[in-house]
Amino acid sequence: MSDAIISVRDLHKWYSGVHALKGVSLDFKRGEALGLVGDNGAGKSTLINILSGVHRADQGEIKVEGRAVSIATPRDAMDLGIETIYQYNSMVPTMSIARNLFIGREPTRLSILGVGILDQKKMAEESIRAIANVDLHLRSPDALVGELSGGQRQGVAIARAMHFKSKVMILDEPTNHLSVKETNKVIGFVRGLKEQGVTGVFISHNMHHVFDCCDRIVAMARGEVVLDKRVADTSIDEVHSVL
Amino acid sequence: MKRLFKTYLEKPELAGLILLVLLIVLFQVRSHGVFLNADNLRGILGILPEAGLVAIGVTILMISGEFDLSVGSVFALMPMSMAVLMVHGWPFPLALLAGLLVAAAIGFINGYVTIRFAIPSFITTLGMLFMARSLTVVVSGGFPPLLPADLPNWLFTSFVGPGNMFRMSFLWFVAVAVLTSLMLSRTNFGNWIKATGGFLPAAASMGIPTARVKIVCFMLCSVLSGFAGMLQVLRLGSPLPSIGEGLELQAVAAAVIGGASLTGGIGTVMGGIIGTTLIRVIDNGLVLSHVDANWFKFAIGFLTIFAVVANAWMRKRAKAIKMEG
Numbered sequence: 258m259s260d261a262i263i264s265v266r267d268l269h270k271w272y273s274g275v276h277a278l279k280g281v282s283l284d285f286k287r288g289e290a291l292g293l294v295g296d297n298g299a300g301k302s303t304l305i306n307i308l309s310g311v312h313r314a315d316q317g318e319i320k321v322e323g324r325a326v327s328i329a330t331p332r333d334a335m336d337l338g339i340e341t342i343y344q345y346n347s348m349v350p351t352m353s354i355a356r357n358l359f360i361g362r363e364p365t366r367l368s369i370l371g372v373g374i375l376d377q378k379k380m381a382e383e384s385i386r387a388i389a390n391v392d393l394h395l396r397s398p399d400a401l402v403g404e405l406s407g408g409q410r411q412g413v414a415i416a417r418a419m420h421f422k423s424k425v426m427i428l429d430e431p432t433n434h435l436s437v438k439e440t441n442k443v444i445g446f447v448r449g450l451k452e453q454g455v456t457g458v459f460i461s462h463n464m465h466h467v468f469d470c471c472d473r474i475v476a477m478a479r480g481e482v483v484l485d486k487r488v489a490d491t492s493i494d495e496v497h498s499v500l
Numbered sequence: 501m502k503r504l505f506k507t508y509l510e511k512p513e514l515a516g517l518i519l520l521v522l523l524i525v526l527f528q529v530r531s532h533g534v535f536l537n538a539d540n541l542r543g544i545l546g547i548l549p550e551a552g553l554v555a556i557g558v559t560i561l562m563i564s565g566e567f568d569l570s571v572g573s574v575f576a577l578m579p580m581s582m583a584v585l586m587v588h589g590w591p592f593p594l595a596l597l598a599g600l601l602v603a604a605a606i607g608f609i610n611g612y613v614t615i616r617f618a619i620p621s622f623i624t625t626l627g628m629l630f631m632a633r634s635l636t637v638v639v640s641g642g643f644p645p646l647l648p649a650d651l652p653n654w655l656f657t658s659f660v661g662p663g664n665m666f667r668m669s670f671l672w673f674v675a676v677a678v679l680t681s682l683m684l685s686r687t688n689f690g691n692w693i694k695a696t697g698g699f700l701p702a703a704a705s706m707g708i709p710t711a712r713v714k715i716v717c718f719m720l721c722s723v724l725s726g727f728a729g730m731l732q733v734l735r736l737g738s739p740l741p742s743i744g745e746g747l748e749l750q751a752v753a754a755a756v757i758g759g760a761s762l763t764g765g766i767g768t769v770m771g772g773i774i775g776t777t778l779i780r781v782i783d784n785g786l787v788l789s790h791v792d793a794n795w796f797k798f799a800i801g802f803l804t805i806f807a808v809v810a811n812a813w814m815r816k817r818a819k820a821i822k823m824e825g
Contacts, residue, residue, distance in 0.1 A: 331707045332707030335707055343705060347705045347706060349695045349702050350698065351694070351766055356694075360692075361706040365687075368688075373688060375686055375687060375690075377686075
């Protein structure tokens, strides 16, 4: 398919004898919000970990924008424009928002062998803009992430991904442990991705959340894709019945 | 409360600093003005760099989320290796380089073993504490070698400054303190150290080479300890194999009193220095105030526990704040 931003073909993964992924083939289309659902151990985390560079597939092919790629580290994934936001939060609570936005990708001056002096002015300016772009209202980029609520933190994580022009944003259970109000905020962020032309992959246990903000539902069970339909063509009951 | 939490995270050394000022005033009064006179200050400042450099290394390593108990042994092994090489005719600069390489190698082994086998650095470096101490005695052959007479003491231990107030070692100490402080607060590498110790999964998922960051911190810690040991040997004029015993715990105490968190992510170089100064001030001040000097270890122990209790309390508060909303 030509409009696929990521396509995976026949992906396999074994964990010490357990066949966690049994030949998964899937196309992630440009600008689409895809909901990935399934029980614990269904293989969704395995698939996501492979795409975000945490694990490597034992077999199979990954293409990003039509080009076969090898994703060996989280950095490789980020360089390809694939950003992952995890349920446990990819933020360091003891550091400021500005510092968190640029972890691992800090703008530097006078850099030698990759180590240089932080451009703190640029970090402050760009983080203010990045946060405003996702409609997150925070007092200051110097506030510590530890001071933020769970929803606000996910907002900062999304702002970070946007700022680095990611093409695909994978949200791994981003609404876990969040209050209803905070959850709605995160769902709003996911809806906003489409306007920015970013492909969203939203993983959740909660069908209502997925149906609320996605265009397409992919259900996995026992390491395989068992359902792949437009939201309009399916229902929560149908998805439940295949899991 | 949020404000307090934030102040603590940004300036974790503040409580130590306040305590330090209070103690200085107390000792100045109790010793009838002897504590802050030039002679006594010269004494304190002359030995502060040795423990201070070790504390800087230990503090940075703790911020990265690891721990080093072998610093006291490296403190002895590095100058002992140098002395043995110089007895065999090596010139001082080469011996210095070799000594620093020995220290760096020990730091590398500490870090590599800890990460490769995913074991607590507490254990790795406890083992290294014994191994490096043993090596020190073995290479010395049981007798401390005689140091050559033409050592560059002018560069490391001579008194300088107004009224000969400082030793050269103090200038080295200040230079290292400024450089490491800037590294931690102003460079991207400093950001990686804090992120690695602050929340390892987040740092790793953002593509920071966390293993490399930690190993560099282990090596820095070892090199600074070895260098500090050399300063002490040059000051004493003899490479005793027993120097630095118990220094590892004093350095950890200094880091913790200075606000570094045992779980990583929080701490400053300045805090480590304040903690070390506090320990030196207590040591010296107790004697000058005619208190039985055996209370020294009691005071350090009490302060350490107090600091960690305060630390834990702040962390609990921090968690409570995180749960909000």
